[in-house]
Amino acid sequence: MKKGESMLKDFVINGTIVISGLFIMGQIFRNHPVRPHSSLKLKLLAALLFGLIGAVLMEFSIRIVPGVIADLRHIPVAFAALYGGVPTALVSALIIAMARIILFPAGPEALVAFGGMLLIGLGCGLLTYSKARPLVKFTLMNLFSLLIITTSLFINIPDASLFFETALYHWCISIIAGFLAFYTYIYIDQSNEAFRKLKEYSTKDFLTGLNNSRQFTIFFNTYVQRAKERGEPFSLLVIDIDHFKEVNDTYGHPNGDKILQELGQILSDAARPVDIVSRNGGEEFSVLMIDCSYTEAKEHAEHIRAMIEQHGFTTLDGDRIHITISIGGASFPETNAEEMYHFADRLLYEAKRTGRNKVCWVDILQQDGL
Numbered sequence: 259m260k261k262g263e264s265m266l267k268d269f270v271i272n273g274t275i276v277i278s279g280l281f282i283m284g285q286i287f288r289n290h291p292v293r294p295h296s297s298l299k300l301k302l303l304a305a306l307l308f309g310l311i312g313a314v315l316m317e318f319s320i321r322i323v324p325g326v327i328a329d330l331r332h333i334p335v336a337f338a339a340l341y342g343g344v345p346t347a348l349v350s351a352l353i354i355a356m357a358r359i360i361l362f363p364a365g366p367e368a369l370v371a372f373g374g375m376l377l378i379g380l381g382c383g384l385l386t387y388s389k390a391r392p393l394v395k396f397t398l399m400n401l402f403s404l405l406i407i408t409t410s411l412f413i414n415i416p417d418a419s420l421f422f423e424t425a426l427y428h429w430c431i432s433i434i435a436g437f438l439a440f441y442t443y444i445y446i447d448q449s450n451e452a453f454r455k456l457k458e459y460s461t462k463d464f465l466t467g468l469n470n471s472r473q474f475t476i477f478f479n480t481y482v483q484r485a486k487e488r489g490e491p492f493s494l495l496v497i498d499i500d501h502f503k504e505v506n507d508t509y510g511h512p513n514g515d516k517i518l519q520e521l522g523q524i525l526s527d528a529a530r531p532v533d534i535v536s537r538n539g540g541e542e543f544s545v546l547m548i549d550c551s552y553t554e555a556k557e558h559a560e561h562i563r564a565m566i567e568q569h570g571f572t573t574l575d576g577d578r579i580h581i582t583i584s585i586g587g588a589s590f591p592e593t594n595a596e597e598m599y600h601f602a603d604r605l606l607y608e609a610k611r612t613g614r615n616k617v618c619w620v621d622i623l624q625q626d627g628l
Contacts, residue, residue: 264320266431268319268329269329269427269431271318272318272319272330273330273439275315275330276315276330276334276435277435277442279308279311279314280337280443281446282307283311284447284449287300287304287450288453291447291450291454292304292342293341293342294342294386296342301342301343301345302346304346304350305338305342305345305353308335308350308353309334309349309351309357310353313331315330315331315334316329316357316358316362317361319331327362328407328411328427330431332375332406332407332432333432333436333439335350335351335375336382336396336399336400336403337439337443338350338382339379339386340386340396343383343386344380344383344386345383347380347382347386348380350379351376351378351382352375355372355375358375366414367414370410370414371410371414374407374410378403378406378407381399381403381406382403385398385399392440400436403432404429404432404433408429411424412425463522465522465537466521466523468526468535468536468543469535469536470536470537471536471537471539474534474538474544478494478598481546481548481595482598485591486595489591490548491591492549492550492590493546493550493554493589493590494546494587494588495545495555495562495585495586495587495602496542496543496585496586496587496599496602496603496605497525497543497544497545497585498541498542498584498606499521499581499582500582500583500610500615501581502540502541505579505581509573512574516572516573517571517579517581520571521566521571522535522543524565524566525545525562528562528565532548533548533550534546534548544602545562551589552589552592555589556587556619559587559617562583562585563582563615563616563617566581566583567582567615582614582615583615584610584614584615584617585609585616586602586604586605586606586607586617586618587602587605587617587618588602588605588619588620593620605618606618
C-alpha cells in the first residue's frame, strides 16, 4: 500500500475513534451534562476523558518521519472547549501534550508538539467566548488548530513534498471528520436533553414542577421502609384547597392553574431543604417531613395554613384573591407507618367536614372514635 493511501486510512481510523469517544462521553454525562457553568469537578472529569481520547488517537497516529506523528488529537480539545470552556480545554490539552512526551521518544519534535497542543488548548478555550453559533465556533477552533499543527509539521518535517502531502491529508480529514463529529455531538446532546426531560416528566408534575404522585409514592414507601427498619420518625401532611371548584368556575381554569403554581411555590419555600413536596393530583398536595416529630409537624402545618390564608394570590388579570386550605396530618411513631397516608387522607376530609381552613391530626380521630 502506498504511503498516501496508508496515511488516509489511518486518518479515517482517527475520525472513527473521535466519534466513538463522543458517544461514550454522551453516555457518561447523560444525566449531568457538562457546560461552561458546570461544577469544576465535572469539567475536570470531562477534561480527563477528552485527554484520554486524545492519547488513544496518538496510539493510532501516522508516523511521518522518526519522531514526527500526525493524528486528530486536536478535535477532542475543541470539544472539551465546547463542553466546559477554557479550563476544560486547557486541562485536556495538557493531558494530551504530556501523553505525547510519555508515549513517544522525547526530542525537539516532541517539544514542538507539546507547545503546539497547549496553544491549541488556549486558543480553543478563548474562542468559546465568541457569540457565534456553536458550528461556527467549532469550525474556527478546528481551523485555528490546523494552523498550529501545520506550523509544527513545517518545523518538524524537512522533506517539502512529504510536508505538503501530510498537511493536505491532515486538513482534508480534519475538516471532514470535524463536521461529522460536530453533528454527532449535536445529535448526542439533543438526545440526552430529550432523555433528561422525559426522565423529569416521569417524576415531576408538569404544572408546578413539584414531585408528582408517582414520585411521592416512591419517597413515601422509602420513608416507611426506613421507619420499619431503623425507627426513624417522619411526618406527613396532605393538603387540599378549599372550594377550588368555585375558583375555577369564577376565574377560569387558566387562573386556577396559576393559583396551583403559586401554591406549589409557597409550599416549596415553606418546606425545609430535606422535605419532599408533591402535587398528588388536582388541588391536592403533600409534604413528607423526615426526622420531624409530631409536635414539630403540627406547628409546621398550622404555619402553612395561616400563611396561605393571609397570602394574596394574583390572577392573570392582576386581581388579588384569597384562598384557604385544609390539612390532614399524621406522624410516625404515633401512627403505624404503613397507614399514615390513609389516616392523613381521612383527616383531610375531616378538616373539610368540620369547617375547612383548619389542620386535623390523628388525635382527632382517636378523640372522636373515628
